[in-house]
Amino acid sequence: MSPEYSPTAPRSAPSPNDLRPAALDDVDQILVDALRRDARMPNNALAALAGIAPSTALGRVRSLIERGVIRGFHADIDPRALGRGLEALISVRLQAHARKHEAFTRRIAKLQEVVDIYFIAGANDYLLHIAVLDAHSLRDFVIEHLGADPEVAGTETTLIFEHLRPRP
Incomplete structure (x- = not known):
């Protein structure tokens, strides 16, 4: 995963008891689906896939992290x-x-x-x-x-x- 996706930035994620689903538009859904398949996908590839500018993709991913939609990025170790x-x-x-x-x-x-x-x-x-x-x-x-x-x-x-x- 590129360093720009670092989940170490301060975030105000919702409480785990907050069961309301996050409001995701079509672009958010494309980003989430792409990162679910490949959490290491570079920002420029995410942007191209979603049809948005790289800076917009970066902001959208950061927002998804802050809202608690993306909880983290993980390595699948055998x-x-x-x-x-x-x-x-x-x-x-x-x-x-x-x-x-x-x-x-x-x-x-x-x-x-x-x-x-x-x-x-x-x-x-x-x-x-x-x-x-x-x-x-x-x-x-x-x-x-x-x-x-x-x-x-x-x-x-x-x-x-x-x-x-x-x-x-």
Whole structure:
């Protein structure tokens, strides 16, 4: 991604609890769709695709970031390239008295094995996507970071055979 798209600039993104959809016109939609397909698309290519001037494209992308439509730009790293060839989804149910979900999330988010954290509805509270070296490492992760946590009531682990990311 070009440096002009740096999300480090101060922003006043809407609250995560603000469920109103952002008002996107046709140009915004073209920019969002293009960046969803390729977050590294250069500004001049975005501008050409949307039929606008490069300076306008840059301003539009900055506005999309400030409004919270674009939350960030990410690299899709293959865990196998990092020596983490086993991926799993772990459903986590917290104890009824453990209402400090933020503390659990902060603690788990610091672990290098964690790829994604989902706070979910239903019988479980969280779904963790993790990537580890092997089955032994997976067992250690569950025992050390979840089983030993007094806030965790239970877990269920599902192995991922293949992780595909749909491309528009």
